[in-house]
Amino acid sequence: MTAGTRRLPAGRVESERFTFLADGVPVPAWPGESIAAALLAAARSPAYFCGMGVCRECFVVVNGEAGVRACMTPATPGMKVDTLPRRGSQA
Numbered sequence: 001m002t003a004g005t006r007r008l009p010a011g012r013v014e015s016e017r018f019t020f021l022a023d024g025v026p027v028p029a030w031p032g033e034s035i036a037a038a039l040l041a042a043a044r045s046p047a048y049f050c051g052m053g054v055c056r057e058c059f060v061v062v063n064g065e066a067g068v069r070a071c072m073t074p075a076t077p078g079m080k081v082d083t084l085p086r087r088g089s090q091a
């Protein structure tokens with residue numbers, strides 16, 4: 001890698017990347033990437049345990065809909081995610 005270039009995931013081009021809002025902060029994501037993966041990559045870790053839709057630790061609120069599993073839900077451009085503790089739970 002030379003100065004001034006960035007390493008991209010294999011097969012990706014920078015123009016594919018988009019952002020969504022997590023607690024009001026823009027988070028970059030790639031098409032097909034889960035909300036949880038994008039948050040982890042941006043060092044904005046949600047509650048996260050199994051990563052396969054079983055434990056229910058990663059519930060977030062997406063565009064006002066509560067109880068969305070961040071690990072199983074693809075990020076989409078412009079979506080609004082609320083990761084604050086307990087606000088995403090279905091309890």
Ligand code: FES
Pocket residue numbers: 047048049050051052053054055056057058059069070071072
């Ligand atoms: S991390 Fe377990 S359901 Fe998402």
